[in-house]
Structure formats: C-alpha cells, structure tokens
Amino acid sequence: MEMLQLLVSLGVGLATALAVCAGLVVRFKSPRPRRREESENYYLCIDEKHEQQRLGDLQSKATVDLSIVVPAYNEEERLPVLLDDVRDYVAERRQREPRFSFELIIMDDGSRDKTLDVAMEYARKHGIRELKAVRHVVNRGKGGAVTQGIMSAQGRFIMFCDADGATKFSDIDALLERAQAAARDGLAIAIGSRNNQALSGTVVERSHIRAFLQWGFHTYVTILGVRGVRDTQCGFKLFSREAARRIFYNMHVERFIFDIEILLLARYQGIPLVEVPVNWHEVAGSKMSIVRDSIQMALDLLAVRLNYMLGNWKIADRSKPQ
Structure with missing residues (x-):
C-alpha cells in the first residue's frame, strides 16, 4: 500500500511538473508577430523612376503565373548566385512558354549590409522589371520574411526559396508538376x-x-x-x-x-x-x-x-x- 501511494505521489508530482513546464513554454516561448510598419507596405522596383509602389494582397486574384519570394538577411554576397539561377530559369521557361509571367519578391529582413542595393543594382543591370525589393525596418526572422512576402504575392502559384542558391532553381518545374x-x-x-x-x-x-x-x-x-x-x-x-x-x-x-x-x-x-x-x-x-x-x-x-x-x-x- 505504501509503495502504491508513493508511486501515485510520484506520478502526480511528475504530471504537475510537466504541466508547469508546458505552461512556462507556452507563456514565454510563444511567438508574437509584430504588425507591419507603414513603410513595409511598399516595394522598390526599376519602374516609375525607382519610386516606391504599394504591395499586392494575397486575398486578391492572381495576376502572374508564379511568385518567387526570397527571404534575405545580410545576403549581399550570396544573393547574385540565386538571381543568376532564377534569370536562367525564366529565360528557358519563356522559350517553352512565351507568355510565362512571374514576380520576384526580395524580402530584405533588416539587413545591415547592402542586400537591398545589390538586388536593385542586379535588376537595373539585367532589366528585371519583375523584381520587387521590400525592406523590413527591423529583422523579423526567416519565417516572418517569408510570410510577409507571400501575403503580398500575386502568383497563381507561390514559392519561397533561400537566398543562398543552395537548391537548383530549375527543380521548381518538378514541384509545379507534382503540385498540379x-x-x-x-x-x-x-x-x-x-x-x-x-x-x-x-x-x-x-x-x-x-x-x-x-x-x-x-x-x-x-x-x-x-x-x-x-x-x-x-x-x-x-x-x-x-x-x-x-x-x-x-x-x-x-x-x-x-x-x-x-x-x-x-x-x-x-x-x-x-x-x-x-x-x-x-x-x-x-x-x-x-x-x-x-x-x-x-x-x-x-x-x-x-x-x-x-x-x-x-x-x-x-x-x-x-
């Protein structure tokens, strides 16, 4: 009987400790996304004399075939590799589908380097009017950058990819085929x-x-x-x-x-x-x-x-x- 009481007491104690730990995790580790700053509702592009233009809304109807969202934090060195890969893919895709349309949304997540400048310079150099660059006032994190970018996307299909170009971008065709x-x-x-x-x-x-x-x-x-x-x-x-x-x-x-x-x-x-x-x-x-x-x-x-x-x-x- 005493052993049973001891086991029950240990079980209750363990359950209580687990409940307290769970409560602490929920209380102190639950994420709390911040609201957008007004400036984060706009993007830069090479149209309209580089003036800022208002972002789209995921709730609206699609206006392009594919939206590509790229979260970027201090990526001035690695970003051009991905941009080259995307540009090559678009050129090849348009040989197959001349009317293929896309947008490329670079989410500069509060970078301390020249990530935004690199993106805009690339767009100017290669005439990529579809590139939209958004700058967060402060760093949200990769998930926040992806979420904010996708909530502004205009594509029938929407993807995100890392800024480092680690994945071969043309593999998107396999994802599109399987998704459809x-x-x-x-x-x-x-x-x-x-x-x-x-x-x-x-x-x-x-x-x-x-x-x-x-x-x-x-x-x-x-x-x-x-x-x-x-x-x-x-x-x-x-x-x-x-x-x-x-x-x-x-x-x-x-x-x-x-x-x-x-x-x-x-x-x-x-x-x-x-x-x-x-x-x-x-x-x-x-x-x-x-x-x-x-x-x-x-x-x-x-x-x-x-x-x-x-x-x-x-x-x-x-x-x-x-």
Missing part, C-alpha cells in the same frame, strides 16, 4: 526534399554535422507528432494560391521553426502535400548558430505544438478573396 497532379479544389503544396536522393538520382551535399543535426531534429519532430515528411526544413516550398491563403494568414512563427507550422496547418486543414526530391548543396555563410539555434528551435516547436493542442491558436478561414 496532387491538387484538390485548388489546394496543393509541394516541398523540396534533400532526403530522397537515393531514389531519385538528385544530388545532395552536406557536412556530417549537418546530417547528424538533420537526423536529430527529424526524430524530435516525429516525437511531437509531425510525421510523414522526410525533410521539413528545406527552403524550397511551393503553394497554390488557395493553399497559401489558408496557411499564411494563420501563421504565428517568424523564426526558423516556421516550416513546421506550415506543415501542421496543412495537415489540420487537409491540404494535399507532396514531397519532391531536389538537387541541393551546402553553401558557406549560414546565419544559424548550431547550438543556440538548435535549442531555440526545440523550444519553439514545443510551444507551437502546445498552442495548437490546447486550442490557444485557432485556424481562421481566409480562403476566399475579400
């Missing part, structure tokens, strides 16, 4: 994967430490209930316009863990999602701190999962244009 095949009621998401290369023949080059961290993070994500996706963090994801509306008006996370919230929102709303192998190589200059950001991501993910489980975060229906 999987679409249901205008809803589809296709995400790049760096973990399917053995089956597909794609090439992935990463360091051993990065591979180990990828494995550890995937295990942690699986434990917390996000299953069925081999590579949650690849910065190469594509959305139908309707899927983007249902996802990004409900986003909370503005840092690295935002990819997980995208997947959770897709699952909760039954949005078709396909994982597509892509060619990827590790590029020097990552902004992540392996130790600090790994701990931060683990706590953020726990907070996200708890907020949805406890019903603190509701999923609003913003699927129809206003």
Whole structure:
C-alpha cells in the first residue's frame, strides 16, 4: 500500500511538473508577430523612376503565373548566385512558354549590409522589371520574411526559396508538376526534399554535422507528432494560391521553426502535400548558430505544438478573396 501511494505521489508530482513546464513554454516561448510598419507596405522596383509602389494582397486574384519570394538577411554576397539561377530559369521557361509571367519578391529582413542595393543594382543591370525589393525596418526572422512576402504575392502559384542558391532553381518545374497532379479544389503544396536522393538520382551535399543535426531534429519532430515528411526544413516550398491563403494568414512563427507550422496547418486543414526530391548543396555563410539555434528551435516547436493542442491558436478561414 505504501509503495502504491508513493508511486501515485510520484506520478502526480511528475504530471504537475510537466504541466508547469508546458505552461512556462507556452507563456514565454510563444511567438508574437509584430504588425507591419507603414513603410513595409511598399516595394522598390526599376519602374516609375525607382519610386516606391504599394504591395499586392494575397486575398486578391492572381495576376502572374508564379511568385518567387526570397527571404534575405545580410545576403549581399550570396544573393547574385540565386538571381543568376532564377534569370536562367525564366529565360528557358519563356522559350517553352512565351507568355510565362512571374514576380520576384526580395524580402530584405533588416539587413545591415547592402542586400537591398545589390538586388536593385542586379535588376537595373539585367532589366528585371519583375523584381520587387521590400525592406523590413527591423529583422523579423526567416519565417516572418517569408510570410510577409507571400501575403503580398500575386502568383497563381507561390514559392519561397533561400537566398543562398543552395537548391537548383530549375527543380521548381518538378514541384509545379507534382503540385498540379496532387491538387484538390485548388489546394496543393509541394516541398523540396534533400532526403530522397537515393531514389531519385538528385544530388545532395552536406557536412556530417549537418546530417547528424538533420537526423536529430527529424526524430524530435516525429516525437511531437509531425510525421510523414522526410525533410521539413528545406527552403524550397511551393503553394497554390488557395493553399497559401489558408496557411499564411494563420501563421504565428517568424523564426526558423516556421516550416513546421506550415506543415501542421496543412495537415489540420487537409491540404494535399507532396514531397519532391531536389538537387541541393551546402553553401558557406549560414546565419544559424548550431547550438543556440538548435535549442531555440526545440523550444519553439514545443510551444507551437502546445498552442495548437490546447486550442490557444485557432485556424481562421481566409480562403476566399475579400
């Protein structure tokens, strides 16, 4: 009897401790996105004498075939590589489809270097009128930059990709093909994967430490209930316009863990999602701190999962244009 009472007491104590820890995580680690500053409602381009023009709205009807959103923080050195890749892709795509239209939204996330100047100079040099450059007053984080860019996108399909050019941009065709095949009621998401290369023949080059961290993070994500996706963090994801509306008006996370919230929102709303192998190589200059950001991501993910489980975060229906 005494042993049973001891076990019950230990169980109650453990449950209480876990509840307190969960409460602290939700209270102090839940993200709180800031509102847009007025200046962040405008973009720069090479039309209209470089004057600022007002951003579009995801709730409106599409006006171009593809929106490409690029979150960029201190990327003056790596950004031109991606821009070259995008420009080559557009030239080749227009040989196949002369009427192909796009927009390229560079989200300068409060950079301290010349990222914005580099983007605008590239647009002027190559005559890219479709390039739109937005500058955040202060750094939001990659997730915040992606969310703000996509909420302003005008494409029938909308994608985001990392500014470092680590993924071969022409792989977007495979994502588009798979998304269109999987679409249901205008809803589809296709995400790049760096973990399917053995089956597909794609090439992935990463360091051993990065591979180990990828494995550890995937295990942690699986434990917390996000299953069925081999590579949650690849910065190469594509959305139908309707899927983007249902996802990004409900986003909370503005840092690295935002990819997980995208997947959770897709699952909760039954949005078709396909994982597509892509060619990827590790590029020097990552902004992540392996130790600090790994701990931060683990706590953020726990907070996200708890907020949805406890019903603190509701999923609003913003699927129809206003």
